[in-house]
Amino acid sequence: MGYQVEYTPTSTADQWGALAHGLAHVQVEVWQGTMSEMFNRMIKAGRIVHAGTHDAKTREEWWYPKYVESICPGLPDWKALKNCAQKFETPFSKPSGTYFAGPWEKPDAARVRALGLDFKVKELSKGDDLWVELEKAVKTKRPIVLFNWTPNWVESIYEGAFIEFPNYSPECETDPNWGINPNFVHDCGNPKGGWLKKAAWAEMEAFWPCAYQTLENINFTNMQIATASSLVDVQNQTIEDAAINWLNDNEKIWRKWIPGNCTP
Amino acid sequence: MKLFESKFFPRSKSPSISRQLMFIVFSLYCMVAVTVTIIHMVKEYYHTQTTIKNELQSYEKIFGPILSKALWDLDRDRINEVVMGMSQVPIIVGIKVERIQGDSLITIEKTGLFEGKSANTKNGASNKTHNLDNSFDDLFSYRFPVSFEFLNNKKKLGYVTLYSNSTVILNRVQLGFFFLIINAIIKGVALWLIFLWVSKYILLKPLRRLTYTISDLNFDNLSNFKINLKTPQDNELTVIENAVTTMVRELDSAKHEVLEFNKRLEDEVNLRTRELVKAKIFAEKSANAKSEFLAKMSHEIRTPMNGVLGMLHLILKDNLSNSQKEKTLVAQSSAQSLLNLINDILDFSKIDANKLELEIIDFDLHQLISNVAESFAHQAEEKELEIHLELAGVKQHWVKGDPSRIRQILSNLISNAIKFTPQGFILIKAKLTQDKAGHHIFTCIVQDSGIGIPEDKVDSLFNSFTQGDASTTRQYGGTGLGLTIVKKLCELMHGNISIESKEGSGSQFECTLSLGRSNVITPVITIKEDVSSNESTIEWPPNSRILMVEDNHINQLVAKNLLEVMGLDYAIANDGLEALEVLNQASELPPFSLILMDCQMPKMDGYQATKEIREGHAGDYYKNTTIIALTANAMKGDREKCLKQGMNDYLAKPIDPDSFQKILKKWLISQ
Numbered sequence: 001m002g003y004q005v006e007y008t009p010t011s012t013a014d015q016w017g018a019l020a021h022g023l024a025h026v027q028v029e030v031w032q033g034t035m036s037e038m039f040n041r042m043i044k045a046g047r048i049v050h051a052g053t054h055d056a057k058t059r060e061e062w063w064y065p066k067y068v069e070s071i072c073p074g075l076p077d078w079k080a081l082k083n084c085a086q087k088f089e090t091p092f093s094k095p096s097g098t099y100f101a102g103p104w105e106k107p108d109a110a111r112v113r114a115l116g117l118d119f120k121v122k123e124l125s126k127g128d129d130l131w132v133e134l135e136k137a138v139k140t141k142r143p144i145v146l147f148n149w150t151p152n153w154v155e156s157i158y159e160g161a162f163i164e165f166p167n168y169s170p171e172c173e174t175d176p177n178w179g180i181n182p183n184f185v186h187d188c189g190n191p192k193g194g195w196l197k198k199a200a201w202a203e204m205e206a207f208w209p210c211a212y213q214t215l216e217n218i219n220f221t222n223m224q225i226a227t228a229s230s231l232v233d234v235q236n237q238t239i240e241d242a243a244i245n246w247l248n249d250n251e252k253i254w255r256k257w258i259p260g261n262c263t264p
Numbered sequence: 265m266k267l268f269e270s271k272f273f274p275r276s277k278s279p280s281i282s283r284q285l286m287f288i289v290f291s292l293y294c295m296v297a298v299t300v301t302i303i304h305m306v307k308e309y310y311h312t313q314t315t316i317k318n319e320l321q322s323y324e325k326i327f328g329p330i331l332s333k334a335l336w337d338l339d340r341d342r343i344n345e346v347v348m349g350m351s352q353v354p355i356i357v358g359i360k361v362e363r364i365q366g367d368s369l370i371t372i373e374k375t376g377l378f379e380g381k382s383a384n385t386k387n388g389a390s391n392k393t394h395n396l397d398n399s400f401d402d403l404f405s406y407r408f409p410v411s412f413e414f415l416n417n418k419k420k421l422g423y424v425t426l427y428s429n430s431t432v433i434l435n436r437v438q439l440g441f442f443f444l445i446i447n448a449i450i451k452g453v454a455l456w457l458i459f460l461w462v463s464k465y466i467l468l469k470p471l472r473r474l475t476y477t478i479s480d481l482n483f484d485n486l487s488n489f490k491i492n493l494k495t496p497q498d499n500e501l502t503v504i505e506n507a508v509t510t511m512v513r514e515l516d517s518a519k520h521e522v523l524e525f526n527k528r529l530e531d532e533v534n535l536r537t538r539e540l541v542k543a544k545i546f547a548e549k550s551a552n553a554k555s556e557f558l559a560k561m562s563h564e565i566r567t568p569m570n571g572v573l574g575m576l577h578l579i580l581k582d583n584l585s586n587s588q589k590e591k592t593l594v595a596q597s598s599a600q601s602l603l604n605l606i607n608d609i610l611d612f613s614k615i616d617a618n619k620l621e622l623e624i625i626d627f628d629l630h631q632l633i634s635n636v637a638e639s640f641a642h643q644a645e646e647k648e649l650e651i652h653l654e655l656a657g658v659k660q661h662w663v664k665g666d667p668s669r670i671r672q673i674l675s676n677l678i679s680n681a682i683k684f685t686p687q688g689f690i691l692i693k694a695k696l697t698q699d700k701a702g703h704h705i706f707t708c709i710v711q712d713s714g715i716g717i718p719e720d721k722v723d724s725l726f727n728s729f730t731q732g733d734a735s736t737t738r739q740y741g742g743t744g745l746g747l748t749i750v751k752k753l754c755e756l757m758h759g760n761i762s763i764e765s766k767e768g769s770g771s772q773f774e775c776t777l778s779l780g781r782s783n784v785i786t787p788v789i790t791i792k793e794d795v796s797s798n799e800s801t802i803e804w805p806p807n808s809r810i811l812m813v814e815d816n817h818i819n820q821l822v823a824k825n826l827l828e829v830m831g832l833d834y835a836i837a838n839d840g841l842e843a844l845e846v847l848n849q850a851s852e853l854p855p856f857s858l859i860l861m862d863c864q865m866p867k868m869d870g871y872q873a874t875k876e877i878r879e880g881h882a883g884d885y886y887k888n889t890t891i892i893a894l895t896a897n898a899m900k901g902d903r904e905k906c907l908k909q910g911m912n913d914y915l916a917k918p919i920d921p922d923s924f925q926k927i928l929k930k931w932l933i934s935q
Contacts, residue, residue: 008415017336021421023414038337045338 001262003211007239012104020047025201025208026215029225032194033060033149034104039199049205051198051215056151056222058194060106062099062163063148065134069161071143076161078115078189085118087143093120100146102127107173107186108147114184115165119145131233134158151196151222153230165189196220210262217257224253282468290456301448308440312433313404316355320406320426323353327424328410335363335421336412340372347373350426355436358403358427361410364420376427402430470494470501478508486516551617558613565606567816570917572599574822577921581829608745611672615752622756626782627667629706630658633694636674640690643682650689651678657695663704664780669753674708676746677773681712684771688713696779704779706759711772717765725763726751750775802830802925807854808932810834813843813873814894815865819917823860823894826924840868840876847882855885858931861911863895863902870895871909878910890931894919 008024016038018024030039042048064075071087074080081088081097088097097119101108108121124130130146131154137144138158145163148154165188171178172188179187198215205212220228231242247254279287327350334342347359358376362369407425411418470493477491489512493505576596584592614620637653644651674692681690691711696704717725726747747761754761759777810827814820815838827834835856837843847856859877863870870893880887893906893914903914915927 010415014336014414017333017338017412018414020338021336021412021414021419023417023419042338047338 001210001214001258003208016042016048019199019201020045022201022203025204026051026211027199028215028218029054030197030199031058031060031149032196033058033190034106036194039197042199047202048199049202051200051212052217052219054196054198054218054220054225056196056220056225058150058196059162059190059192060147060149060194061165061190061192062145063154064143064145064160064163065138066159066161067138067141068143068145076164078117078163078165081117081119081145081163082115084143088119088145090122092122096120097145098122100124100130100133100144102130102147104147106147106190110184110186111165111188114179114181114187116181151220151225151229153226153233156226156230157234163189168192196225210259213259213262214257217259218254219257281471282463285463285467286456286459289459290452293455294452297448297452301444304444305437305441308437308444309433312437312440316428316432316436317404317406319355320428321408323350323356323426324406324408324424328408331361331424332410332412332421335361335410336414336419343373347375351375355428355432356426357429357432358405358425360425360427361422362425363422369423372422403427404429466496466499467501470505474501474504474508481512483519486512486519489513489516554617558610558617558619561610566603566917567819569599569603569606570919571816571818571822573603574818574826574919574921578822578825578829608749611749612745615749615756620752620756622666622669624664624666624780626662626664626784628661629663629667629670629694629696629779630655630661632667632671633658633674633692633708636671636678637692639675640678640682643679644690647682647685648687649682649685652689652691654691654693657693657697657707660696660704660782662782662784663696663706664782665757665777669757670706670777673750673753673775673777674710676750677708677710677775680746681710681714681771681773685712685714688770699778702781704781705776706779707774707776709772709774711770713770716767716770717763718767719765722763722765726761753777802929802933804830804832804932805857808832808857809854810858810860810928811837811843811846811856812860812894813837813840813865813870814860814862815839816862819862819894819919822919823924826919826921830925830928832928839865840870840873842867843873844868844876844882847877847886856889858928859886859889859891860894860915861891863893863906870911871905874906874909874911892927892931 008018010018010024012034015024015027019027020042030036039048039050043050062078069075072080072084074083085097086095088099089095090098092098097117099108099112099119099121101121101123103123103125104127111117112119112121124133130148134144134146134154136142148160148162154160166172166179168188168191169178173185176183176185178185181187198218200212200215204215228242228246231237231245232239235242237245327346330346331343333339334346343361347361350356350359356376359373360371360375361373363372364370405425405427407423409420410422410424411420413419473493474491477489481489489509491505491509491512493501495501495505573596576592576599579592580589580596611620633655634653637651641651678690678692689712691709693709693711695707697707699705751761754775754777757777757779759775761773761775763771763773765771810832812820812823812827812834814823814836820836824834824836833853835846837846843859843861861870861874865873868876874891876882877886877889877891890913891911893903893911895902895906895914895917906914913927913931915923
């Protein structure tokens with residue numbers, strides 16, 4: 001299409017400002033679980049625009065590898081964790097169990113407190129560190145519970161399941177009376193089946209209309225995303241290589257995304 | 265001796281020099297202290313303002329990154345929270361957050377500023393708004409840009425302005441100011457106390473000693489003068505102390521010189537005074553001698569005149585040829601003139617020696633003026649002059665005063681008028697008024713149509729021995745003493761005399777004098793006696809016999825002749841002693857019915873003889889016999905002296921035949 005595109009790695013936190021102030025222009029995966037608040041605020045401020053929703057459904061939640069079910073019976077029901085918290089013990093949390101969280105802001109500590117779980121939340125500084133911890137646990141079949149999401153490459157490599165906490169409701173985050181613990185908020189899990197949207201700088205369409213229309217058309221399913229991400233995370237391709245390979249392998253898909261009047 | 269009683273230096277109540285000095289120094293100090301303190305405070309104020317600006321700057325570092333992120337994320341809630349947070353900082357009274365949009369700045373947050381305009385002002389922040397408005401002019405601010413670093417690029421997102429104001433500064437410097445003022449006050453009070461103490465010991469006490477010592481100094485204690493100011497060191501006060509000491513010593517020695525001089529002066533004055541007293545006594549003796557001489561002269565001159573006039577009177581009763589009669593009349597006229605002259609001179613002498621004393625008796629003024637005028641009627645007639653008498657102004661007849669002297673004044677003026685008026689009239693106009701004190705003021709005008717007096721002579725007219733001019737004396741005669749005596753008499757009676765005259769057309773004399781009020785209300789009707797009745801026809805009581813006591817032979821002769829003419833029997837004694845002898849002698853002749861007693865006589869005078877008679881030394885029969893003084897003592901007091909000694913009446917010599925006859929008739933017939 002002839003556009004010069006620069007890919008700028010940046011933190012999730014800074015991305016919104018960058019989009020809003022026109023320093024970055026496109027974000028193709030906006031996760032409901034972690035980004036809806038900022039996304040909605042930016043939309044409301046009119047500084048970014050909603051460029052369509054993927055078919056993929058997202059979930060971010062506590063997750064464990066399949067073998068853990070035998071060690072802690074009753075999983076994926078969250079109540080099972082109440083009985084076998086000590087089995088998730090690490091030097092960090094001894095004698096309580098450890099929950100490995102990513103560098104994203106999540107109300108995990110609040111949830112632990114509200115649901116009366118004997119766990120301590122260990123926040124890892126990089127998202128990739130989660131997979132390091134997972135790999136170590138899987139090797140020794142040690143019980144582990146950690147932050148994970150879908151779509152993600154993990155699900156294509158490890159078999160496992162999300163913990164089923166009480167169902168999410170907006171009141172759970174604001175009203176203590178709601179839910180099983182009348183004293184605390186966050187006595188629920190994260191939303192299930194969350195959306196995955198695309199966002200763009202508000203003035204993108206005016207500057208680069210074809211690129212914007214193409215963005216609107218881009219649509220991934222959960223599997224497509226998991227497969228694509230595994231090229232890097234599992235097959236250890238560089239992002240550039242993975243991109244070239246994906247483009248080559250899926251030309252039928254992306255050709256449809258480009259509007260007819262925008263074809264070079 | 266105290267020459268001056270008052271203090272040299274009165275202790276004044278005005279503020280002391282120390283107090284004045286204190287006042288000036290302290291006022292100046294206060295001015296300086298206040299100025300310095302104000303400068304200090306202003307400096308402190310601006311220093312604090314700078315400090316607060318720096319502090320505001322430091323808040324950039326604290327709040328900058330958070331605001332940066334919030335602006336980056338367009339997180340209005342976060343921005344608001346941060347602004348709220350910043351507004352809690354005591355020194356920040358207002359905050360303004362601006363966002364860059366394109367080329368313009370949009371204010372997205374305002375707190376504590378522009379009341380009512382900020383849509384975003386919330387809660388606590390708005391509370392500050394009101395306060396701020398009051399001190400809006402005192403605002404000062406610090407503004408800093410807000411940027412966000414994204415991919416090594418700084419993106420400027422907007423500006424934040426932090427405001428503070430003078431209230432914040434004042435709150436900060438309050439304590440400092442308080443200490444500054446306390447400091448100034450403590451310094452001031454300390455300075456004041458130190459100055460007070462120092463000035464008291466170095467200046468005030470010595471000065472007070474000095475002023476007290478000098479104040480207590482007076483003429484009497486110069487010798488005891490001691491001064492010790494007790495100054496701790498030599499200074500100007502020591503110089504003053506020495507100078508004052510020296511001055512007082514010099515004053516003391518000068519005082520002694522003055523006292524010495526005064527004593528000498530006093531001695532000299534005493535000496536002179538003694539001499540003056542001596543001289544005064546001498547002068548008084550001389551004056552007394554003169555008076556006595558005058559009295560004596562009066563007696564000695566009148567006695568022969570008595571003889572002359574008496575004899576001439578008797579001669580004229582004899583059968584004389586026309587030529588003899590004419591010559592005798594001239595002699596009588598000359599003798600009368602001489603007697604008048606002598607009387608004038610005597611009066612003048614008495615007045616001059618202040619020996620003239622006035623009688624104060626009741627008399628009929630109206631009658632007196634009439635009589636005097638009448639007595640000149642004959643004289644005026646001879647010159648064919650008309651005398652007009654106007655007495656309408658004298659409504660009160662009886663007054664108190666000296667009638668003989670008033671008669672003398674009027675006679676003098678009228679006789680002058682007649683003398684100097686060749687033809688025409690003489691007008692006598694009298695009136696009696698009252699002054700405020702109730703005294704009678706008697707005014708008499710004697711006007712004539714005579715020769716008048718030259719203007720240049722008028723002033724000297726009342727001087728002794730002065731007439732119009734020398735030729736006047738030659739033409740009209742007179743001593744020139746008349747008007748002088750008149751003037752003196754007027755003055756003695758608290759009056760005066762004035763004159764208006766024009767040469768050739770007459771003169772007008774106006775005399776004024778003061779008279780007392782008389783208790784006599786009813787005018788006494790006097791029966792006019794016929795003086796000109798024939799002496800020989802008098803019917804004396806049978807056996808009327810008179811003893812004349814007189815040492816002077818001429819007087820004896822005059823009286824003897826007069827008595828003979830009147831047909832009275834008589835005897836003569838040459839002095840008092842002889843009189844007593846005569847009275848004591850048993851005689852066949854009838855006893856004496858009346859004694860004529862001269863006062864001045866050798867061996868025993870008339871006063872003594874009267875006393876002896878009244879005491880019965882001449883026999884009981886004569887104890888109450890009428891004694892009439894017959895004396896040339898014309899001085900005032902003679903009459904009283906005679907009456908006091910027991911005499912019944914008084915007759916002055918030279919003997920006037922009419923008066924002599926009158927008095928005899930009075931005592932011989934009416935008794």
